Amino acid sequence: MFMSTLRHRPIAVLIAVAALIAATPIAAAADVPGPPGGAAPVGSPVYVSHANGQVDELQLFRGQSLYPNFPGADLWYLPDGAAAWIRVMCCVPVDVAPTVLAAENGGGGVDAFVVARGGFNAQLSHAHQAGPGGSWQLEAVGSIMKGGFGGGGTPQLFKAADGRLHFFVFDATWQVAHYGETAPDGPWAAWQPLGQGPFAMPVTMILATVSESTDGTLDLTSPMVGAPPTCTATTRLAPGQSTWSGWQVDPTAPASCPLKA
DSSP: OHHHHHHHHHHHHHHHHHHHHHHSOOOOOOOOOOSTTOOOEEEEEEEEEOTTSOEEEEEEEEEOOSSTTSOEEEEEEEOTTOSSOEEEEEEEEOSEEEEEEEEEOTTSSEEEEEEEEETTEEEEEEEEEOSTTOOEEEOOSSOOOOOOOTTSBOOEEEEOTTSOEEEEEEOTTSSEEEEEBSSTTOOBOOOEEOOSOGGGOOBOBTTOEEEEOTTSOEEEEEEBTTSOTTOEEEEEEOTTOOSOOOOEEOTTSOTTOTTOO
16 A cells, blocks of 8 residues: 555656646747837737748827927837837827837838828828838938828838838828839839829829739729729839839720729
8 A cells, every 4th residue: 555655756746846837827028018108009010921920010009299279299110129119200199099010121210101191281200220120210202201102092102122201191182192112222202103093083092002913013902983893994114114004994894884894
């Protein structure tokens, strides 16, 4: 009897240790504190994945106001593995939910766009990081302050296979505008209004899609205002070209589409 108890004691000890380990909570990774002053976050964080596996974070936090009587926020950046946030830009109006878009640029840094409205004012801000871990600079290339974002859909930031970034937004002239790099991590070309759409029917960024063909052609497709959702128009940017093709009604649209060519 004694020997039997002795033989089974190690098993009982192992069971007890296993139970203790299972009952011990696993410590979660420590969250990096927010920016100085404990400002409250605005909206959801945006994550940027890099080719080397690094994942950075951008987040708006309550901050200074650019316009009187309208709340403001500052955009902060947290590199993967860093212990502190870095402020990228300030004074973003946030009385209407802002849109933050970001992507890795051709140099391994990050480009970030913030589209926001404060009352009757609209603001588009663009910041560029030169290289991995580089300092941030607010871009002043082209016309980066544009109005009229209400009701025009969600802006889009697209990274082409060659590393160039392309930004699309519905602007104050009631048409989609394109802002793109001339080379990977290179200078940004001037804004390009893409036209009112076929049959003088505006094309917005509502339900718009951006795609790239194997030959590098970019296609921007979106429904036209006042037309059925199945009636879409597409404009193309061919490789090596700087001018978009102009809007064409999708030839695959159903016969019921009244605007089909």
